[in-house]
Amino acid sequence: MKKITFQPGREFALQLDAEDELASYRDAFVIAEPDVIYLDGNSLGRLPKRTVERMQTVISQEWGQKLILGWREAGWLDAPKRLGDKIGRLLGAVPGQIVAIDSTSVNLFKCTMAALILRPDRTRIVSDVFNFPTDVYVFQGCMRLFGNRHTLHLVPSSDGITIDQQMVFDAIDERIALVSFSHPAFKSCFAYDVEAITRRAHEAGALVLWDLSHAVGAVPVELDLWGVDFAAGCSYKYLNGGPGAPAWLYVRKGLHDKVLSPIWGWFTHRAPFLFDLEYDPAEGISRFLCGTPPMLSMSALEPSLDLLLEAGLPRLRAKSVRQTSYVVYLIDKVLAPLGFWVGSPRDPARRGAHVLVCHSAAYRINCALVEELSAVADFRPPNGIRLGLSPLYTSFEEIWEAVDRLRRVVVEERYVKYPVYSQPAN
Numbered sequence: 001m002k003k004i005t006f007q008p009g010r011e012f013a014l015q016l017d018a019e020d021e022l023a024s025y026r027d028a029f030v031i032a033e034p035d036v037i038y039l040d041g042n043s044l045g046r047l048p049k050r051t052v053e054r055m056q057t058v059i060s061q062e063w064g065q066k067l068i069l070g071w072r073e074a075g076w077l078d079a080p081k082r083l084g085d086k087i088g089r090l091l092g093a094v095p096g097q098i099v100a101i102d103s104t105s106v107n108l109f110k111c112t113m114a115a116l117i118l119r120p121d122r123t124r125i126v127s128d129v130f131n132f133p134t135d136v137y138v139f140q141g142c143m144r145l146f147g148n149r150h151t152l153h154l155v156p157s158s159d160g161i162t163i164d165q166q167m168v169f170d171a172i173d174e175r176i177a178l179v180s181f182s183h184p185a186f187k188s189c190f191a192y193d194v195e196a197i198t199r200r201a202h203e204a205g206a207l208v209l210w211d212l213s214h215a216v217g218a219v220p221v222e223l224d225l226w227g228v229d230f231a232a233g234c235s236y237k238y239l240n241g242g243p244g245a246p247a248w249l250y251v252r253k254g255l256h257d258k259v260l261s262p263i264w265g266w267f268t269h270r271a272p273f274l275f276d277l278e279y280d281p282a283e284g285i286s287r288f289l290c291g292t293p294p295m296l297s298m299s300a301l302e303p304s305l306d307l308l309l310e311a312g313l314p315r316l317r318a319k320s321v322r323q324t325s326y327v328v329y330l331i332d333k334v335l336a337p338l339g340f341w342v343g344s345p346r347d348p349a350r351r352g353a354h355v356l357v358c359h360s361a362a363y364r365i366n367c368a369l370v371e372e373l374s375a376v377a378d379f380r381p382p383n384g385i386r387l388g389l390s391p392l393y394t395s396f397e398e399i400w401e402a403v404d405r406l407r408r409v410v411v412e413e414r415y416v417k418y419p420v421y422s423q424p425a426n
């Protein structure tokens with residue numbers, strides 16, 4: 001994509017849409033209320049039209065008519081691996097290393113336990129203050145299960161936007177069992193050098209676990225090439241799998257015969273339908289399944305994976321970089337005079353697919369934005385609003401409109417009647 005000099009105004013946004021070779025994918029999604037600006041695809045992706053059709057087929061023809069025969073005849077049994085392989089194509093993983101199953105939290109637990117078991121003599125986990133709470137809680141829970149032998153080091157951030165890679169490197173030594181971050185970070189959208197951190201961890205003999213919830217479907221990752229050991233992530237953000245969609249996990253092929261999941265569910269058995277009472281783990285990634293896959297939710301995920309694969313990650317990333325750069329430009333140009341500032345990295349190489357826009361009254365501004373001007377974005381304490389840009393369906397016009405509505409909220413003082421943000425009591 002050629003370099004571009006941005007300009008403010010709707011006309012220019014429309015020009016960017018006209019040049020956008022992925023623009024037609026917007027029509028592949030249900031857009032029930034065109035006036036509502038939806039910048040929350042980084043929390044819950046939109047519903048693809050194909051998913052509506054697919055769900056009707058699954059319910060009426062597969063479940064409705066095939067009943068239990070659907071497990072074999074409708075491809076339900078293979079779904080976790082089939083979908084996993086498709087997710088792998090978005091993450092640089094050859095088939096047989098990813099399964100779509102369970103929630104991200106459960107998959108993080110499975111991977112963390114497996115990693116700590118693989119490094120029994122090491123007693124430290126390295127992460128950072130940007131990690132998503134569920135990741136950190138999972139580490140703390142696993143540490144307890146190991147008898148509190150481990151300590152958790154969270155690398156700090158000096159600016160709340162970036163993490164100094166040298167501080168990550170300095171934290172990694174021969175005591176470290178596991179190095180784990182969420183890439184990109186869920187608030188500031190800081191994107192790590194996954195390859196360099198993975199290499200450094202391996203030099204010290206540690207394993208890595210990347211939570212790629214905010215990367216998959218939007219930010220290029222080369223799991224195999226970079227030698228990543230474990231990865232996990234959700235499917236309801238850029239993968240558009242729907243609320244609570246099955247998550248996924250990756251375990252590097254070279255580890256398959258060395259590790260077991262900590263949950264020996266019957267789907268992890270070599271032959272679940274033998275109903276043998278002696279545990280014998282499956283070969284390969286199937287040993288990281290658990291119980292019966294949730295087939296309705298699995299079915300809702302697949303059509304969107306096909307759409308993303310059709311669009312192709314290089315094009316999605318190119319559009320995403322253009323869109324986040326456009327937002328950064330508009331914040332500087334239109335919103336900065338009103339007290340807003342950019343809370344995400346300015347270097348696109350270090351930024352994922354959303355942009356955090358900050359303001360001292362961010363909570364109240366976001367309330368007014370949603371309530372009065374029909375624009376949906378996420379408030380993140382203490383002072384940020386995440387503008388999630390999903391390159392498959394977010395238009396440049398929407399971005400311009402969202403920025404203009406933020407401007408109006410402040411200029412028209414619409415936010416002043418909303419309460420000041422206070423932390424929830426519990």
Ligand SMILES: Cc1ncc(COP(=O)(O)O)c(C=O)c1O
Nearest residue numbers: 103104105132134182186213234
């Ligand atoms: C980075 C990251 N990890 C994990 C989760 C949530 O995990 P789960 O899917 O188990 O709710 C989120 C939710 O937004 C997230 O952003």
